Amino acid sequence: MSGAISSTLGLMPNLLRGIDTLSTRNEALTAEENSGVVSNSFAGLGAQTYTALSLQPQITATTAWQTNLSESQTKLSATQTALTGISAIASDLQSSLLSLTALSSPSEVASVSAKAKQQLTELGALLNTQSGANYVFAGTASDQPPVSSSDLASTGLVSSIISTVASVGTTGVAATEGAALAAASDNSPAGSVFSAQLSTSAVLAQGSVPQLQIGQGETIANGIVATQGGAANAQSTGSPIRDLIMALASAAGLAGADPSSAGFTQLVTDTASHMADVGQRIQGLIAQVGQTQATVTAQSSTLSDVNKALQAQLGNIMNVDEATVISQQNATQTQLTASYTLIADMKTLTLAQYL
Template sequence: MSGAIGNGFGMMPTLMRTIDKLSAQNVSLTAQLSSGIAADSYAGFGADSSAAISLQPQLDTIDAWQTNISASQTNLSVAQNALSSISSMATSLQSALTGLQSVTSPAAVAALSSTATADLSELTSLLNTQSNGGYVFAGSASDQAPVTGTDLNLSSLVTGIAGAVAQVGTSGASAVESATLAAAAGNDAASPFSAPLSVSPSAAAALVPEVSVGSGLSVPAGMVATQGADIAPADTAATSTGSSIRDLIRVLATVKGLAGADSSTAQFSTLLADTSNLMPAINTALANQSGSLGAQQATLTAQSSSLSDMSDALNTQLNTVMDADPTTVRTQQVALQNQLTASYNLVADEKTLSLVDYI
């Protein structure tokens, strides 16, 4: 028998190959129990490998859509907070203008002018709010600050409006209002906004970014500082730029300039009243824009929920293919280990060796 072993023939080589094969299977089964996965490669899934291969890219795509939604939700939340601060500013301005019409003393005018100056500085920062490395009110041009200067108070637009307001006693309220409206709506070199945003309100609205959230599905997510509706109706064109932010800047710049005007004239009172009357529409427009951002957030939340359901369903399918059944694997391992023991016993009998000696 020893000669047969040495020559590579007989029972021993067969037993050794069997033990090697059974040992490899035992290692595989142990790994399955440890990881809970039925194989360490797609090839190991046999007939189910094609299903596993097709499911994983779908899950990766869903993860990418969810990442888009998460980033957009963060940006929208930041934009919503900034817009809330702008709305609060506008609401306070409306109340102050109403109160100023009752008490137009130089001190009261100067105090409100100072408040408007501070508001313009704050508005600069709010419009240049950033999130995820981009400007939330810049639309698709998110790498460029919506307001180009460090402070709206230093812009040609604000200084020009304030200067015109200071001459209301001689120029007349109507002329001043026409000049300030044209200036606020302008997109020339005096515009305080970046070049991409120095466009018509409707063109600015087209810059609202869209995010891919599904197969062939993109939804708007954001707001552009200068967006709004076209100034088509004559009655609207007479009082508004078509953009609530531009209108608010116009009012703040007008109030800032009131400190340099003669508050005792009738033209001053007319300008003050007309300026105050602009505020309800501005506040309504800001509220509508906040509602629009809220609707975008709700849409993204609903889509995220749908994608989660899809991901769960696909993961269930994938787990059916990939997951190892512990009970089945353990049963297989016990049977395999019995075969290993029997094989070792045969080897021991063949060579008069114990299992311990062999190992």
């Protein structure tokens, strides 16, 4: 009989160890139920650790790209609004010049001239449009205003062209237009109205357009810069914005020219004709920005879907199955209750119960 008692008492350490194990498991299951996750660290995920670790950087990357796209949409919207205003100035200038191709009174010429000066000021403000703290037409140097002067109408470039146009009756239209084009194309610190980065050829300015990362190894041109365009020629700087400034400055100078001279009439006709091309090229910039907006919208939608799928996959690994946890917790607690009951019964045993 003493052997039976020894055997029974020898079970106690095993029962106590079992209770420790069950208690630890119960605490872990309770923590999972309360937190909703399998583990607060990747280390506690067991065989799923590698998969979870590989998903996290993908989620971080897609989230960052989505943020880039959201900020880009805000910038592109501001750019498009400014370009619409610039296009309106170009269209209005063309109409004003066409009205002067017929015989015009000095007052009509003065009105067109004054309006052109006002529109130069408006154009300068539009070119210095900001989205947040960044200038949308500034290129990669987005912290610097594209137009260095607070008033484009008062710059040396505009004053130079106004002075040149005033003498068109004596110097001739070819020399006047050539001088205006040379002034508008000047990229020297003294002659350019643009920032140092944008004071370059229209073709090279295209390279200053900032690139936006929208995916793994995927980038797009994020907007446009003020001086971008194509190759220069005998009538154009290559940049529609520069050409618009040149045309507005020429129109502003008409008030000081002799309207009865052949040079005056030809200059007005040539400038009005050139404005048709400038207007089309500005519309091309608007279309370019619109295409970028469409690309950003589509990519943003795609990344949103990808991010949701990745989050769901990680959630399947990290998040607990509540029904399973409750079932396991109930089973564990049942085992604990049985163990405590057995120990309690063993503690009340007497020698007489073994006889």
